[in-house]
Amino acid sequence: MDDEMRYGEIFLSKVLKYGLILSLLIAFLGGVLFLWQHGNQSYDFHVFKGDLHQLANFEDIANGILHYRGFAIMQLGILFLIATPVARVAACVFIFALQRDYMYVGIAGFVLMILFYSLFWRTF
Amino acid sequence: MIAYEIICILFCGSLFAGFLGSLSGLGGGLIIVPLIVLGLNVDIHYAIGASLIAVIATSSGASAAYVKEGYTNIRVGMFLETATTIGALSGVFIGLLLPAYALSLIFGFILLYCACSSFFSIDVDHLALPTDKLAAIFKLDSTCPPNSQVYHVQHVPLGYAIMFVAGALSGILGIGSGVLKVLALDRVMQLPFKVSTTTSNFMIGVTAATSAGLYLHLGYIDPLLAMPVMMGVVVGSFFGARLLPHIRTKRLKSLFGCLMIIIAVQMIYKSLGSG
Numbered sequence: 001m002d003d004e005m006r007y008g009e010i011f012l013s014k015v016l017k018y019g020l021i022l023s024l025l026i027a028f029l030g031g032v033l034f035l036w037q038h039g040n041q042s043y044d045f046h047v048f049k050g051d052l053h054q055l056a057n058f059e060d061i062a063n064g065i066l067h068y069r070g071f072a073i074m075q076l077g078i079l080f081l082i083a084t085p086v087a088r089v090a091a092c093v094f095i096f097a098l099q100r101d102y103m104y105v106g107i108a109g110f111v112l113m114i115l116f117y118s119l120f121w122r123t124f
Numbered sequence: 125m126i127a128y129e130i131i132c133i134l135f136c137g138s139l140f141a142g143f144l145g146s147l148s149g150l151g152g153g154l155i156i157v158p159l160i161v162l163g164l165n166v167d168i169h170y171a172i173g174a175s176l177i178a179v180i181a182t183s184s185g186a187s188a189a190y191v192k193e194g195y196t197n198i199r200v201g202m203f204l205e206t207a208t209t210i211g212a213l214s215g216v217f218i219g220l221l222l223p224a225y226a227l228s229l230i231f232g233f234i235l236l237y238c239a240c241s242s243f244f245s246i247d248v249d250h251l252a253l254p255t256d257k258l259a260a261i262f263k264l265d266s267t268c269p270p271n272s273q274v275y276h277v278q279h280v281p282l283g284y285a286i287m288f289v290a291g292a293l294s295g296i297l298g299i300g301s302g303v304l305k306v307l308a309l310d311r312v313m314q315l316p317f318k319v320s321t322t323t324s325n326f327m328i329g330v331t332a333a334t335s336a337g338l339y340l341h342l343g344y345i346d347p348l349l350a351m352p353v354m355m356g357v358v359v360g361s362f363f364g365a366r367l368l369p370h371i372r373t374k375r376l377k378s379l380f381g382c383l384m385i386i387i388a389v390q391m392i393y394k395s396l397g398s399g
Contacts, residue, residue, distance in 0.1 A: 006194060009198065013187050016187045016329070017187075019184060020184040020188075023181075024181075024355065027354060027355065030351065031351050031352070031355075034127070035127065038127055039126075039127050040126060040127065040128065042126055043125060043130060045164070045166040045167055056341055071348070074348075074350075074351045075347045078177055078345060078347055078350050078354070081177060081180055081184075081354065082177075082180060082333050082340065084180070084184050084329070085183070085329040085330045085332075088330070103263075104202060104263075107202055108202050111202060111205045111206055114209040114213065114334060115209065115334055118212075118213060118216075118334045118338045119337035121337065123341070
């Protein structure tokens with residue numbers, strides 16, 4: 001059983017590593033595109049504007065990407081980054097299920113549910 | 125400020141933060157927020173959003189390096205994550221109710237605490253402990269390299285409670301709460317030190333992702349700030365980890381602790397001035 005866990009752990013770290021590399025690449029491409037489009041624009045972050053700023057939901061991000069907006073592509077990279085730990089927890093549920101450790105399938109499943117709650121908050 | 129400038133300043137600052145964070149083992153989140161708030165005079169809410177992204181990135185990056193050593197206790201991590209994630213959700217909603225100066229003030233004091241705790245790190249061996257009832261029910265006990273030594277997890281309820289607080293602080297302030305997590309794992313639950321640090325790192329990413337999801341929907345995460353911060357921190361901590369075996373960490377730790385105390389005092393001063 002320990003061997004299985006060890007194998008699972010190495011698999012989990014790969015999920016994180018490639019997730020990280022992928023999100024960095026996307027964010028970098030978005031950044032280059034953004035600088036090319038809006039590099040000389042001025043920004044003021046002194047007062048928090050919250051929801052007024054776009055890209056706070058998946059629809060806006062998808063729309064932005066379809067219009068090749070660097071801003072939206074950077075946000076996609078960030079979204080991927082947030083998703084990597086989620087993928088790791090999902091993989092944990094799977095590994096615990098393989099080990100027939102149903103108590104931990106439940107525990108990891110619960111953590112996954114909380115993550116989904118936060119990731120899809122106000123989306124549906 | 126012009127977009128070019130913002131990105132350049134943030135990238136360089138985060139590079140430095142990630143480098144120091146991985147050398148000292150304290151992570152980057154504690155430096156990123158003051159860097160953005162004090163350095164660029166940006167509203168702390170944006171800083172928290174960007175910092176959460178940096179925390180996830182460093183956690184993911186470090187895991188890849190840690191896993192080869194085989195110290196992470198995934199069961200302990202997953203079990204305690206039920207506390208940190210719920211704590212993180214509560215923290216985000218608590219943070220929404222607090223004004224910016226209150227956030228800076230809390231941040232300053234937490235930073236001060238972490239800075240001071242970095243001066244008193246004692247490496248204790250926790251071996252030959254009795255088996256705890258709850259730890260047995262949740263199958264938390266495990267072995268650790270090099271000799272597959274068995275360790276028994278202690279004081280589960282108290283550790284769980286501290287993890288809830290750590291999660292809440294992570295949600296409120298956008299930090300990984302690594303210091304508090306290691307405190308709970310190492311001092312309270314008495315896991316071996318290496319197991320504590322790697323398991324804490326495993327948990328930090330998941331906790332930060334919980335807060336980050338909500339912050340994204342609230343509009344706190346602005347890619348213009350978050351993108352350069354995430355790039356800088358990853359590159360910085362990569363080089364920090366490479367350099368780590370070649371330097372004496374003790375002197376560096378105290379130097380870093382002093383730097384953090386200065387930053388903490390500045391954060392507190394700033395919040396009092398604007399509050």
